[in-house]
Amino acid sequence: MERPTKIAPAKGKLGVLTPGMGAVSTTFMAGVELARTGKAVPVGSLTQLGTIRLGKRTEGKTPAINKFVPLANLKDIVFGGWDIFKDDAYQAAVNAGVLSQDHLAASKKFLSKIKPMKAAFDPEFVKLINGPNVKKGKTKYDLALQLKDDIKNFAKANKVDRMVACWCGSTESYIKPNAIHQTPEKFVEAMKKNHAAIAPSMLYAWACVTSGVPYANGSPNLSVDIPAIQKLAVQEGVAIAGKDFKTGQTLMKTVLAPAFKARMLGVEGWFSTNILGNRDGEVLDDPGSFKSKEETKLGALEHILQPDLYPQLYGNMHHKVRIEYYPPRGDNKEGWDNIDIKGWLDYPMQIKIDFLCRDSILAAPIVLDLVLFLDLAQRAGMKGIQEWLSFYFKAPMTAPKLYPEHDLFIQSMKLKNTLRWMKGEELITHLGHEYYD
Numbered sequence: 001m002e003r004p005t006k007i008a009p010a011k012g013k014l015g016v017l018t019p020g021m022g023a024v025s026t027t028f029m030a031g032v033e034l035a036r037t038g039k040a041v042p043v044g045s046l047t048q049l050g051t052i053r054l055g056k057r058t059e060g061k062t063p064a065i066n067k068f069v070p071l072a073n074l075k076d077i078v079f080g081g082w083d084i085f086k087d088d089a090y091q092a093a094v095n096a097g098v099l100s101q102d103h104l105a106a107s108k109k110f111l112s113k114i115k116p117m118k119a120a121f122d123p124e125f126v127k128l129i130n131g132p133n134v135k136k137g138k139t140k141y142d143l144a145l146q147l148k149d150d151i152k153n154f155a156k157a158n159k160v161d162r163m164v165a166c167w168c169g170s171t172e173s174y175i176k177p178n179a180i181h182q183t184p185e186k187f188v189e190a191m192k193k194n195h196a197a198i199a200p201s202m203l204y205a206w207a208c209v210t211s212g213v214p215y216a217n218g219s220p221n222l223s224v225d226i227p228a229i230q231k232l233a234v235q236e237g238v239a240i241a242g243k244d245f246k247t248g249q250t251l252m253k254t255v256l257a258p259a260f261k262a263r264m265l266g267v268e269g270w271f272s273t274n275i276l277g278n279r280d281g282e283v284l285d286d287p288g289s290f291k292s293k294e295e296t297k298l299g300a301l302e303h304i305l306q307p308d309l310y311p312q313l314y315g316n317m318h319h320k321v322r323i324e325y326y327p328p329r330g331d332n333k334e335g336w337d338n339i340d341i342k343g344w345l346d347y348p349m350q351i352k353i354d355f356l357c358r359d360s361i362l363a364a365p366i367v368l369d370l371v372l373f374l375d376l377a378q379r380a381g382m383k384g385i386q387e388w389l390s391f392y393f394k395a396p397m398t399a400p401k402l403y404p405e406h407d408l409f410i411q412s413m414k415l416k417n418t419l420r421w422m423k424g425e426e427l428i429t430h431l432g433h434e435y436y437d
């Protein structure tokens with residue numbers, strides 16, 4: 001990939017579309033509104049609070065990221081979305097039970113105006129919920145064309161300059177990519193024939209990419225993670241990223257596992273369990289949807305610890321992940337990890353983590369960063385998979401045959417070096433030998 005020589009300025013309005021207007025999406029929308037009106041701090045957002053070091057450690061040059069690269073201003077964002085329920089964003093935020101009464105009251109007027117467009121939905125893929133706000137069409141292709149119309153109409157009605165989409169819908173049942181997912185042509189044929197292996201999230205992905213709208217996938221669904229859509233993204237010059245927001249337990253895994261490996265400490269087993277009671281938890285109670293989540297949650301440790309390279313340390317590791325739907329907790333998930341590690345001469349030790357987190361509070365800043373960075377990538381002419389955004393995902397998408405980088409600190413370095421590269425700044429390798437000349 002060539003270095004961008006020019007990044008178009010972020011002028012005009014940026015439309016942000018979320019398929020799915022539930023807990024994550026409405027917490028994100030409300031948070032942006034509260035931040036841009038000075039009522040709250042966007043904690044957790046690298047684009048809003050992060051800085052980037054340039055040049056040598058002695059130069060003292062660390063601009064804010066949003067001053068260093070031309071990101072859209074929060075004031076220029078307009079929101080839209082789709083959902084199978086008719087609730088506007090305020091009612092959906094009330095139902096989600098994430099935000100305090102104060103925050104809900106402060107964003108009520110703004111959120112109430114965001115009404116969901118009719119969803120492309122298929123109960124075969126999300127079994128435990130169903131809603132009335134859904135599109136009708138003879139084929140999946142008809143539904144996808146209706147989504148394209150929605151995108152066009154939203155742009156016109158809101159006079160937006162550019163758009164970005166981020167899937168914040170439910171986790172769909174697990175499917176494996178097959179022949180119809182391999183090329184854009186086969187994919188269109190399959191949509192026309194109502195093929196069973198085309199999930200609604202793929203229809204949104206296709207509609208966005210063919211409308212020139214960058215797309216991030218916040219769930220474990222395949223969505224943009226199939227060759228057909230990836231090829232299309234390159235053909236159409238559209239930036240895409242995925243998949244599954246890295247928020248709580250996997251964030252911790254991708255911090256701790258690199259530390260164990262760096263110190264050559266062994267891992268015998270890692271047992272992770274969660275209780276959560278939001279709608280996401282309800283959907284994940286279906287074995288098909290849980291299987292999708294399990295796949296993205298399990299991958300990280302294998303890739304970080306590389307048991308094939310270190311069989312004595314990680315060759316017999318037992319890794320288990322459980323999620324239990326437990327309504328009393330709502331969005332306030334509790335995640336426990338028991339880690340059996342071993343040290344010098346194989347002596348066993350244990351580490352216990354009890355993370356009392358808030359799912360959507362962790363996910364909302366990720367949505368914000370993803371839409372702003374994808375919009376930046378698009379203006380810089382960067383197309384196809386944006387691997388530098390792996391930092392935000394449980395199962396980062398990569399070019400074929402590449403293994404994904406899961407280590408949070410490698411991902412963070414990759415992200416910041418990509419920003420330096422885009423701007424023609426020297427990359428930081430941390431070698432530092434020049435300080436000792």
Ligand SMILES: NC(=O)c1ccc[n+]([C@@H]2O[C@H](COP(=O)([O-])OP(=O)(O)OC[C@H]3O[C@@H](n4cnc5c(N)ncnc54)[C@H](O)[C@@H]3O)[C@@H](O)[C@H]2O)c1
Nearest residue numbers: 020022023024083119169170171200219245247279280359
């Ligand atoms: N919160 C986190 O920490 C976190 C982390 C990683 C991934 N995720 C993923 O983010 C997604 C959203 O999570 P959430 O907590 O907001 O869930 P949620 O259940 O509150 O919201 C999802 C919304 O999507 C809607 N929906 C389902 N299928 C749809 C379709 N085909 N078209 C349009 N809308 C549809 C549902 O009606 C629901 O309102 C889930 O897939 C979840 O697995 C969340």
